[in-house]
Amino acid sequence: MVNETDRRAAQKRLSMSQWKQIQQLEIRLLEHVDYLYDDNFPMDIRQALASWIESQDWDTAANDESMAAVLFTNLLSQLERVRSQEQNFLQRHNMKIIQQQLQVKYSTNPVSMARVISTCLREEQRILSSACTQEQGPLEKSLQNSVAFERQKNMDNRVGIIRGSVQLMDQAVKYIEDMQDDFDFRYKTLQSRESADRNSDMMKQEVTRLQEMLNRLDFKRKESLTKMDVVIKEIDDLMTSQLNPELQDWKRRQQIAAIGGPMLTGLDQLQSWFTLTAQSLFQIKRQLDKLGELVVKVTYESDPIPLQKPQMEEQVKYLIYHLIKSSFVVEKQPCMPTHPQKPLIIKTGVQFTTKVRLLVKLPEVDYQLKVKTTFDKDLPPGRVSRQFFILTNNTKVMDIEDYSNGCLSVEFRHLQLKEKKYINGTKGNEGLLSVTEELHSLSFEACFTVQGLTIDLETCSLPLVVISNVSQLPGGWASVMWYNLLTDETRNLAFFGNPPRSSWSQLSEVLSWQFSTFAGRGLNKEQLSMLGEKLLGQHASCSDYQVSWSKFCKENIPGKPFSFWMWLDSILELIKKHLLPVWNENYIMGFVSKEMERTLLKDREPGTFLLRFSESHLGGITFTWVEHSDNGDVKFNSVEPYTKNRLSALPFADIIRDYKVISDGVVPENPLKFLYPDIPKDEAFGRLYNSQPSKVHPYIPSTLIPISELRSNASTTPPSCQSPEPPMTPGEFDMLNEHLCFDIDTMSSSYSE
Structure with missing residues (x-):
């Protein structure tokens, strides 16, 4: 409103x-x-x-x-x-x-x-x-709460403490090495003495001193190993309780961002945590290796290093392996450059891009790390009716990116899919799912060795929808939205075999995101309420009402030849291409029903009008104005909806400005006076007019003016819809605009949808 x-x-x-x-x-x-x-x-x-x-x-x-x-x-x-x-x-x-x-x-x-x-x-x-x-929706509130920021601060502190502890252990190991060198020198000096001197009091004192040194050395070794064990357990807990959940949280945020939601955290922070944790683990591994070298020089009965080092080494290797494996992520989900705001939909024969990244910076990797992509890897037979392969080069080398703080990443910019052909000319077993409900996956694999550890890397994209025609794009986008809204699984390709329901509060939030993403401004509470009435009817007031996938996307609206989503998607396209200025100024009420429209207008000044989207046309906008007769009757007049074909010829704000009505042969006049509730028309739309009619000109200005014929027998109840003239093509518009002062845009009386 x-x-x-x-x-x-x-x-x-x-x-x-x-x-x-x-x-x-x-x-x-x-x-x-x-x-x-x-x-x-x-x-x-x-x-x-x-x-x-x-x-x-x-x-x-x-x-x-x-x-x-x-x-x-x-x-x-x-x-x-x-x-x-x-x-x-x-x-x-x-x-x-x-x-x-x-x-x-x-x-x-x-x-x-x-x-x-x-x-x-x-x-x-x-x-x-x-x-x-x-009012924000529940998903956006959960992503923008202060708890997440506090959790990240805690993570920063904890990683920093671990790094400090590991640095101190470096000093401790160096102290042990110095102490051992001193002991080793004294011990060998003692051994070099003549046997006759070994029973002297000085020699006995030296032996006692050596025993004390060995005791201190043993104490320091045990102390250092204990501290290492504590830090290793701390890193293990950090990875399990915080780092991996943060990564999963980022992946969930990536899903939400893919369908229009906010992306409040980037990968740079995660990369910092992963890299610092990996550096700590590699440093502990080097410290253990150093202790192993010390044992070769000096060992003794009950030496703690041979007893504890093997188990600690295995634990450190295990943590390094899993840390690096989990740090291999899809930074940019597969997306066609032609539709950057609709990722995860791939059209056969059209290039698409994707990018993977290793969150652990590894200066030890001194050779080229190759990443291979595979489409539908290990997909169970019979899961999909169509099969595809990557037509272009599917292997690339990871590079260090200076602009992303030196991480290893690789971007595939020219991938392309082609459908497999079958010998018998068929496409395999036709499943119960439609083309846009079939989910596919793009996998990424790499293998490398670092400090003696061989690590197999593998990750996969979120489920993809593959289309062969742009007409399938709206259905494919509906599938992408439904999947990423309702599950955080990264590879549930059987999702649409039994798709879960969505609560209206969840779905309405995502629908609002579509308008903010594609049209620059989301939906307010009133508009969402109107949409709810359109989809849910009597259940519109219940935010927890469960909406089925079929009702949202597959079933036609009662009495209409299209589904709710097809209707809404066509409105989004109309706004994006033809109505952005008017929409972003909040002048389109949009989703009000004809009944509510009349309720709102009946007590308003004559000439008050409002703008709403057509309920009977795909991608249409109409306006209705109110008139009052001398006997007090209220009359409502609606124009035939303007669709993309008609709006490509004339900006909508100019239509509002220049609209004229012929009534019983009277000179045409513009009946539109006030935008609901009471904003003077020119005050609302003045800055949006594409051109101002010339006031002084040597010739009569040639302007295309939309005109309707308003017949005298119009009643308060709109008559049945008559067949309107078809919209003009751009060529016809140019010709008429060149030769005529105005055009009779619609020859219907009060148009009723």
Whole structure:
């Protein structure tokens, strides 16, 4: 609903950059903004180049190398310009350092910079949207709670304590080595004495001293081994109770981010924890090796090193093995560059990209680490009716990335799938699942040896949907959303054999994310309530009502030839391509029913209108205005829904401005006066008009004007829908716009859906 507060806020936003809006948020939300910016994209740049950054198409550049290279060069130029104008010496110095860091990080891979900036801008939009929406859903609340931040601080402290303890053990081992060298020297000196001297009092004192040294050496060995054992157990507990859960939490966040949710944590923090933990384990391994060397020189009865070292070594190797194996992750899920906001859907014959990363930095790896990808590895026979293979090169070498703090990673940018052909011409056993319900998987494998340990690495993508036609994209995206919303399993390929239900509170939150991702602004509480009525009817008020997969995506809406999701997806496409300015100003009520529409308008001033999405057309928007007759009757007039074909010819705001009605031969006039509830039309849409009609011109201006014929026999109850004229093609529009002053856009009376 559009109220006075929303209207003032919308008008204020029109003249305010996104960064200025961000700076006016409350502290709670600013903390989330602060988390977005790090060395990969310093906030100083965001501040200094705010307007320029927001005016560039980073989403496209994130998947276009040549465009990313141009933007990277331009960004450095813009930064140099700002730096040269900066009067503050310290700020100028900081900008120079940042400029140099950017060149080191992104000069060879500017696409990565574009992706970082694209993600930051998108997350800023989400945070702004959540500030306007007032109420967050349960999933987003769980991802943005303060407990997670406290847990991460605790993790930082614990890893730091372990590193400190391991460093101290290095000193302890060195002390043992020095003590043993001293003992060894004295012992060998004593042995070299003549036998006649060995019974002297001096010799007896030396033997006593050696025994004391050996006792201290034994004590220090036992003490060091005990401390090592404590640290090893501490690392084991850290990995089990905190590090692995943090990794699983990140993977869950990645799932949520894939379907439009917030991505509040990156991999850099995890990489730091994994790397520091691995460094501690490798250091303990070297300390144990050193103690093993000391035993060769000096040992004795009940020496603790031979007794305890083997078991501790095995434990350390076990922890290293599992730490490194778990650190092999899919950083970027498979995605077609043509649809960057719809990952996990792959079309045959179209290139897609994916990226894997090793979270443990391993300077010991001194050879090329090859990663091999396999499609549907070890898939049980009969699980899917279609089979595919990777057409392009499926092996690449991991490289060290300077811009990601030196981690090992590899990005496959040119993978492509092809469906297997069968000898008999069939595609195998046809299953009960549709094409968009079949789930597939992309696996990644590598093997390497480090410090005598051979480690097999393997990870896999989240389940994929493979399509052969873009018409299957909406159904495929519905499957991706449903899966990643309702399970945290990474490879449950049989999920749609018996898909679980979703509560309306869960589903509505994800649907709102679709609007914030694809249309820039999520749905408010009222809009979600309207959607709930559309899908659930009498159960709309129950947030825990369970929605089945079939009802959401497969069954047609009663009386309509399409499902709920197909209807909603077509609206998203319409907003994205034709209605973004109007939608983002919160002027489209959207999902109100015809009955509610009449209830809202009946007591309003004549000419009050509201905008809602068509319930009978896929991807259509209509407006209805109210009139009052002299005898007090209320009359409602609705226009035929505007679809993408009609809106490609004329911007929607211009349609609102220029709309005319012919009534009984009277001169055409615009019946639209106030946007519901009472906003003057030009006040609401004035800044969105594409062009202003000329007031002074030597010729009569040629303008395309949408006109409806309003017949005198219209009643308060809209008559049955008459067959409207088909929409014009762009070619017809250009021809008419060149020769006519106006066009009769619709020849129906009050149009009823």
